[in-house]
Amino acid sequence: MQVKKTLKTLVLLVAVIAIHLVSPRIGDNYHINIYPTIDKLLVWISKFAQFPIGDVLYFIAALLIIRKSYLYIKAKKWLNVVLYLSNITLVFFITFQLFWGLNNYKSPLHNTLNISQTYSIEQLENFTHKKIDNINILHAKIAGYNEKVIIEKDYELFYTEAVKQFKNTWFLDNYSFENLNPSKPSVYSYFLSRAGFSGYFNPFTHENQINYEVPTIGMPLTYTHEMTHQLGFASEAEANFIAYYTLKNSTNLKLRYAAELYGLKYALKEVRKIDEEKFLCYFENLNPGITENIKETEEFWSKHKNFSSKIFKPLYGIFLKANNQKHGIRSYNRMVNLMINYDEKYTN
Numbered sequence: 030m031q032v033k034k035t036l037k038t039l040v041l042l043v044a045v046i047a048i049h050l051v052s053p054r055i056g057d058n059y060h061i062n063i064y065p066t067i068d069k070l071l072v073w074i075s076k077f078a079q080f081p082i083g084d085v086l087y088f089i090a091a092l093l094i095i096r097k098s099y100l101y102i103k104a105k106k107w108l109n110v111v112l113y114l115s116n117i118t119l120v121f122f123i124t125f126q127l128f129w130g131l132n133n134y135k136s137p138l139h140n141t142l143n144i145s146q147t148y149s150i151e152q153l154e155n156f157t158h159k160k161i162d163n164i165n166i167l168h169a170k171i172a173g174y175n176e177k178v179i180i181e182k183d184y185e186l187f188y189t190e191a192v193k194q195f196k197n198t199w200f201l202d203n204y205s206f207e208n209l210n211p212s213k214p215s216v217y218s219y220f221l222s223r224a225g226f227s228g229y230f231n232p233f234t235h236e237n238q239i240n241y242e243v244p245t246i247g248m249p250l251t252y253t254h255e256m257t258h259q260l261g262f263a264s265e266a267e268a269n270f271i272a273y274y275t276l277k278n279s280t281n282l283k284l285r286y287a288a289e290l291y292g293l294k295y296a297l298k299e300v301r302k303i304d305e306e307k308f309l310c311y312f313e314n315l316n317p318g319i320t321e322n323i324k325e326t327e328e329f330w331s332k333h334k335n336f337s338s339k340i341f342k343p344l345y346g347i348f349l350k351a352n353n354q355k356h357g358i359r360s361y362n363r364m365v366n367l368m369i370n371y372d373e374k375y376t377n
Contacts, residue, residue, distance in 0.1 A: 038112050041119035048126050056134025064261050065205065067128060071235040072208050081213045081238055083231035129232035132263040138270070141200055144370035150303060156369045157300055160293040161314055167286050168316050177321035180245045180283050184212065187252040190284055194253075194275035195260075201271075204260055212237035212252050222333040227251045230258035242333075244326050249276055249284050250291045266363035269295070273368065290322060292368055299365050 276288035
């Protein structure tokens, strides 16, 4: 029996190594020709459920793994524990890659857009200044000078507007949007808030999950971000950029404001790393109502932050690095490269 279990582990390990070696070579083919079929099948299974199937499956899988591990430990079958957990990890990796993860190895979006991957400090400052002017004008059209913008929690609006703007985005012309899964509120929202996550895409069921506790000003972007992952954009930077770009072109002023605020916050974060004084100067130039929106979000995350965020964020960073996103958790901020260089080439 032990020999069979060991052989099974070795076979799975060989499969993992093989996938790792061929991933860079097949990434584009998988993304264009194979992934859409997998997505259709998984969405066909999960789309019509009123509850998040993936959340339930995670819970059941965790219980089964804990139970079986406990039985092996109780019987002092230490080798069985090691082999069992190793097999679970390897099967997880293989399934993850085949169902969605190989999208990490497709050609990067900056190649499609034919734009640079870097920017200068001057470019960052010019872009940030432009974003401040834009959002101040937009905010004045929606709310009073000192009033924050309030967005209703309307999942149907977020979904229809995201699909509409995807269809209007020129670099998404070759994609199909009929199969997109409406995002569902995650049953783990309480834990997501404490770990520092506003949503996630389930690669095993292709469900888009929303943390329903977060301030609604950021929900339209999270909603669109997770749907972008379902389209096969695994890169966090690319999902961030596409969510920002699509919604900032919305005819709905509040959703456009949410997108502009989203992009501005990432730009300000990069400015702050370089020049704290410049950051404060930019921040003071915002309408007071805009700063209220920013403070609302920051206060939410500060209030809910606990030790788990110090564990899960670094772990997720390691996971991203292992899946061809070399900047780890910093990958989210890499959207600033895309925003600045796209704006310079196509907007100006």
